[in-house]
Amino acid sequence: MAEIPSVNLAGVEKAMPVIGMGTMAFPPADLETTKAAVLEGIKAGYRHFDTAFSYGSEKALGEAVAEALRLGLVESRSDLFITTKLWASFAAPDQIVSACKASLENLKLEYVDMYLIHWPVRLTEIVKKTPVPEEIVKALDMKGVWEGMEECVNLGLTKGIGVSNFPCKFLEEILSIAKIPPAVNQVEMNPFWQQKKLRDFCKEKDIHITAYSPLGANNTKWGDNRILGNDVLADIAKSMGKTTAQVALRWVYEQGVSIASKSFNKERMRQNLEIFDWCLSEEDLDKISQLPQTKGVTLAAVLGPHPLVLEIDASL
Numbered sequence: 305m306a307e308i309p310s311v312n313l314a315g316v317e318k319a320m321p322v323i324g325m326g327t328m329a330f331p332p333a334d335l336e337t338t339k340a341a342v343l344e345g346i347k348a349g350y351r352h353f354d355t356a357f358s359y360g361s362e363k364a365l366g367e368a369v370a371e372a373l374r375l376g377l378v379e380s381r382s383d384l385f386i387t388t389k390l391w392a393s394f395a396a397p398d399q400i401v402s403a404c405k406a407s408l409e410n411l412k413l414e415y416v417d418m419y420l421i422h423w424p425v426r427l428t429e430i431v432k433k434t435p436v437p438e439e440i441v442k443a444l445d446m447k448g449v450w451e452g453m454e455e456c457v458n459l460g461l462t463k464g465i466g467v468s469n470f471p472c473k474f475l476e477e478i479l480s481i482a483k484i485p486p487a488v489n490q491v492e493m494n495p496f497w498q499q500k501k502l503r504d505f506c507k508e509k510d511i512h513i514t515a516y517s518p519l520g521a522n523n524t525k526w527g528d529n530r531i532l533g534n535d536v537l538a539d540i541a542k543s544m545g546k547t548t549a550q551v552a553l554r555w556v557y558e559q560g561v562s563i564a565s566k567s568f569n570k571e572r573m574r575q576n577l578e579i580f581d582w583c584l585s586e587e588d589l590d591k592i593s594q595l596p597q598t599k600g601v602t603l604a605a606v607l608g609p610h611p612l613v614l615e616i617d618a619s620l
């Protein structure tokens with residue numbers, strides 16, 4: 305079973321395994337498929353799982369965790385690191401604790417290890433389909449929302465708190481009011497969206513970055529094959545006897561960030577863990593640093609091209 309390094313997060317006791325298994329599938333997977341994939345992931349060595357209220361995978365993940373404990377695949381709940389996220393429809397000060405409790409109810413857990421604000425935006429309604437009308441998209445009440453997140457820690461519902469898809473200016477706002485600073489910012493990052501400015505900022509502020517879509521979310525509605533189909537990465541992979549996916553994941557890891565990568569395929573999820581006992585050469589790193597930059601995931605693609613949404617996309 306692969307040995308996965310862990311990273312210490314500011315203010316969080318438990319270290320976080322640097323690669324987490326994503327649980328959002330496209331097209332959406334049913335409960336049994338997700339549960340089976342997570343169990344397979346645990347057998348492969350994954351101990352960090354990434355979900356969100358909006359992914360619809362919390363229940364399946366929770367069932368897989370319960371099953372893994374029953375089967376003795378993991379000794380105790382504390383051997384796992386579980387991240388989930390506050391959906392924008394509940395990103396109002398008085399709804400955060402109950403939203404976190406609802407996620408815990410889905411997961412059938414007493415606590416999560418990391419609770420993230422999913423997007424820096426509030427929706428004033430619960431939405432069943434996207435895009436959404438412009439009038440329900442509002443700016444976050446940053447102070448009130450962050451106090452709600454801190455309350456989740458104080459109540460023991462989560463060990464750590466952080467954000468996702470937050471540009472520097474919103475992080476500044478949180479840092480100026482936080483009693484518990486954000487430990488993590490989970491953002492899109494891969495060889496084609498390297499996030500240099502945000503990474504530098506977060507490093508200075510001791511906020512750890514987790515990269516989602518490290519493989520460009522190939523074969524999903526929001527991703528493409530610009531990474532897995534890229535010749536520069538494929539040539540590097542060939543010269544090292546690795547796969548293009550492994551080169552992309554290794555590059556992300558070498559930037560000092562952690563990874564949330566989804567594969568529900570038994571071979572590929574294992575392959576993605578085989579990135580810790582080799583490294584990229586200076587020459588290869590240089591080639592990767594010159595790849596053209598194109599952002600894959602936009603909030604506008606989900607919510608619609610509303611002014612506030614476009615402003616967030618432009619700063620991420």
Ligand code: A2P
Binds near residue numbers: 516524
């Ligand atoms: P699958 O679940 O069938 O393996 P990202 O991590 O950037 O979100 O990308 C996820 C997508 O990449 C999924 O479609 C996943 O499909 C695919 N994928 C994951 N690992 C690999 C790999 N090693 N080689 C090729 N495709 C992969």
